[in-house]
Amino acid sequence: MPKATPGVLVQCDPSIKAIINKIDAERNDYIIEDIDDETCVVKESKYKELQERLKEELKDTVKEAEESGSD
Amino acid sequence: MSVASLRSLEYLEQLPGTVFTRLYQQPSTALAIFRRMLPHLAKTFVMAMLYMPEPLPVADLEAWVRPDSSREKDQALNVLERLHILPSSPRAYKLSDSFAASLRLALTGGGNHRSFGVPCSTPDKHQVSIDFLDAYAQRQWETILYYVVSSAGTGMEGGVEISNGSKTLLQLGNFVVEKARRPTITQMGFEFLLQETNGQVWNLLIVYLDNAENLKMDPVDVLSFLFTLGSLTLGQDYSTANLSPTQIQMLEDLADFGLIYRRSPDSIRYYPTRLATTLTSDAPALLTSTAGPSASSLATATSEKSGFIIVETNYRIYAYTTSPLTTAILALFTHLTLRFPNMVAGKLTKESIQTAITYGITADQIVSYLTTHAHPQLRKTHPVLPPTVVDQIRLWQIEGDRMRATPGFLFKEFAGEEEYRGAVEYADTLGVLVWRNDGKRLFFVTRYEQLMGYFRNKPKKGAGAAG
Known part of the structure; x- marks a missing residue:
């Protein structure tokens, strides 16, 4: 009989996955099942927190392109 | 569906x-x-x-x-x-x-269950017309919507007042939350606004059902009555005589939503409106102009539902509308620049779309809203919306969220290839499969109840087929 684990399936780019791994590495309490460099399963209760953390990380690394405001 | x-x-x-x-x-x-x-x-x-x-x-x-x-x-x-x-x-x-x-x-037919409503035996001295009922339903419902949209703080506040019952319900349903004594719209609220009317009515009614017990109402009674309403005839008056106490209590709330009309709270008759009679059918819940010439008398948002929005390839939007409700909804995801008596114009910008997305509106919702309300002139083209605009809206969304998340269940540790294949294919036919990795024999589903049944019944099934 196979095992069923509840969680949130996260699919993303390898670059984002690397950041998720980095966040998880601190305390190992987000990822339940690390599948490959584009997929993992995280704890449902922790997903929102992970999203926030990811946003924080990205804010520092990704520069938003300027909007060409031609109205 | x-x-x-x-x-x-x-x-x-x-x-x-x-x-x-x-x-x-x-x-x-x-x-x-x-x-x-x-x-x-x-x-x-x-x-x-x-x-x-x-x-x-x-x-x-x-x-x-x-x-x-x-x-x-x-x-x-x-x-x-x-x-x-x-x-x-x-x-x-x-x-x-x-x-x-x-x-x-x-x-x-037959039986004396009376579940299809009992028409009043005496004629109403103040008979109301279908037009009146439509206008009434629309007014009540739009007031609720306008209350929700005005809580978005898009500068459209017009001091809308709705009954305390409806207000509480919107808060219980998490469409609106009270922040610093001001109602503030939530993600659920935005989703609610962009749905078609029938979907909105059901969403609100389900919140109502969830809270029925707190109000000492029997949910089964409530639900039965809603299904009864769905089978009534528009324009006919029905007697309140055979209703249960719970259902009598409901009449007042349903009148607030515009699902039924009663001239006074102690009237012995009630009229279902179009919002109620279309609960269990696919007909549009509020009159649209396709429904006949009488619709022209309803000079607000929903009468224009046949289409009033023009989207150009340069992301500009023109909406022929006089309704503050529609304008407010558009303002949720459009940068509105010009406002005329019968038209508003604006532009979809990265900023406006991404603001909408942070509220919890999805790109698909925006696209589907624009498509459903597209102007007949725009409808002549195929696809209806310029593909560049649709793609760009989606791209703006992806830029915001970089991971795709699906809550559900991961299945792992299969005994062998055969067991894995069988299970994953079954999950696929059930339509619950989200992701699979054949190499690692892992798959992910949104629901597992039926799959568990599959694992339990599998040996039995094999024996049954053989015998």
Whole structure:
């Protein structure tokens, strides 16, 4: 009989996955099942927190392109 | 199936089996569920089995379906099982007795269940017209919507007042939350706004049902009455005499939503409006201009539903509308620049779309809103919206969220390739499979109940096929 684990399936780019791994590495309490460099399963209760953390990380690394405001 | 029936289906599913037995005692409920919630194939199964005295062997039912349509068959049976219409059994199918009896009653008439409402026996001295009912329903419903949209703080506040009951309900449903004594819209609220009217009505009613018990109302009574309303005739007055105390209590709230009309709170009669009579049908819940010339008298948002928005390839939007409600909804995701008496104009910008997305509106919702309300002139082209704009809206969304997340269940540790294949294919036919990795023998599903049943029944199934 196979095992069923509840969680949130996260699919993303390898670059984002690397950041998720980095966040998880601190305390190992987000990822339940690390599948490959584009997929993992995280704890449902922790997903929102992970999203926030990811946003924080990205804010520092990704520069938003300027909007060409031609109205 | 529409969003609305999906939402009501979800609500029904989580009710215990005993509730269904009580619900199905009402012919109107059985008919409404049959009409509204079942896929076509499931309807065919039900009709074929309705007058069958004996249970139908599984093999016979399988013989009805072409082998290449087994996916549809499984889905139909799945819905029937979830609604407790066709209890699952390994050998033979038989419709639930109470459901079958009620549906037969509904189709052939007879009995004194009165679940299809009792028309008033005396003529109303102040008979109201259908036009009046439509206008009333629209006014009540739009007030609620406007209350929600004005809480978005888009500068559209017009001091809308709705009854305390509706206000509480919107808060309980998490459409609006009270922040610093000001109502503030939530993500749910935005989703609510962009739905079609029928979906909105169901969403609000489901919140109402969830809270029925707190108000000392029997949810089964409430639900039965809603299904009854769905079977009433527009323009006919119905007597309140045979309603249960719970249902009498409901009348007041439903009048607030605009689902029914009563001249005074102690009137002995009530009129269902179009919002109520279309609860369990696919007809539009508020009049649109396709419904006839009388619609022109409803000079607000919904009368323009046939289409009033023009989207240009340069992301500019022109909306021919006089309604503050529509303007406010557009302002949620458009950068509005010009406002004329009969038209607003603006532009979809990265900023405006991404603001909407942080509120919780999805790109798909925006696109579907623009498509449903596209101007007839725009409809002549195919696809309706300029593809560049649609793609760009989606891209703006992806830029914001970089991971795709699906809550559900991961299946792992399969004994062998064969077990894995069988399970993953079954999950796929059920339509619950989200992701699979054949190399690692892992897959991810949104629901697991039926799969568990599959693992439990599998040895039995094999033996049954052999014997």
